[in-house]
Amino acid sequence: MTAVLSPATTRPAITRDQLVADLRAIGVQPGQTLLVHASLRRIGWVEGGAPAVVAALLEVLGEDGTLVAGAGTPENSITSRAFRAEISGFTKAQNDEFRRAMPAFDRDHTPTSVGAVAEAVRTAPGAVRSAHPQSSFSAVGRQARFLMAGHQLDCHLGEKSPLGKLYDAGASVLLLGVGYQACTAFHLAEYRYTRQPPRRTYYCVVLSKGKRRWRMYRDVVLDDSEFDVIGKTLEDEKAVPSRTVGGADSRLISLRNAVDFANNWMREHRWNPGRMRGPDLSNAG
Secondary structure, three states: OOOOEOOOOOOEOEOHHHHHHHHHHHOOOOOOEEEEEEOHHHHOOEOOHHHHHHHHHHHHHOOOOEEEEEOOOHHHEOOOHHHHHHHOOOOHHHHHHHHHHOOOEOOOOOOOOOOHHHHHHHOOOOOEEOOOOOOOEEEEEOOHHHHHOOOOOOOOOOOOOHHHHHHHOOOEEEEEOOOHHHOOHHHHHHOOOOOOOOEEEEEEEEEEOOEEEEEEEEEEOOEOOOHHHHHHHHHHHOOOOEEEEOOEEEEEEEHHHHHHHHHHHHHHHOOEOOOEOOOOHHHEO
C-alpha cells in the first residue's frame, strides 16, 4: 500500500496507528481519564486530521477510559484577554458595535477556539459539554456525563468545575505539542493556594431561550503568566514522562501532582498580604 505523503514535505503523513503506538509509549493506558491539550500543527500532518488524533486517543483509552479537552469560548466575554486585544484602539462607537455583534454562547453549537483537536473532541459522537459559557470542557467516554455535570457559572476552573472532579478521579494530563502555559490544571491551584484568592467581575453574553442575555458574576482571578515557570520547576523536581508523539514533543503528568505542586509554588511565590505580590490582572482571562 502506498503511503500518503504530507503536502508540504516528502515525508509520509502521520497515521492513526503511529499515534496509537506513540501514545502507548508515553504511558497513556486503557481505562485512564485523560485531559488533553494539543497542537495539531506541532503533531504534524496527520492523515485524517484532528478527528484521527481523537480516534487514536480513544482507541488507547479503550471503552473504560474518558477523554477530556477544554472547550473554552473567550470571544463571548468583554472581560477576556481576547476581547481586550480585539478592541485595542477602537473608538467608543466601534466598541459598542463590536459588543452588539459578539456571538452569544450556545452550549450545543458554539465552537471552541482552543484548537482543532479540542474542537474534534467537542464534536465527537457521544461527546458531552459542560455548561460554563466561557470555560467549558468536553468529554467522551465512560465518565463523560459525570465529569461535565454541575459546572457552576461562578467557578471557571475551580472545585465546582470539571477540574475539581478530574482531580478527585486521579486523571492525567497530556500536553501534546504544547507547553505548560496550556496546562489548565494549574488554574485549580489558584482556587486553593490561599483561603481568599483574589477575585474579579466577569461579563459574558449567552443564548437563553433564543435571546441574547448578558451575565455578570464574580470569580477567582485567572493568571497563567507563571505557568511555564511552574511547569519547568515541576520537571526539575519530578520525573515527567516525555517523548515525541507524531512530531510533537509531549509530556504526560498526573493532574493531582500538577495541581498540588502548583499549589505549593503559589503559596511561596504569589500573593501573601504584606509580603508578596498579587496576580497580574493584565494576564487575567
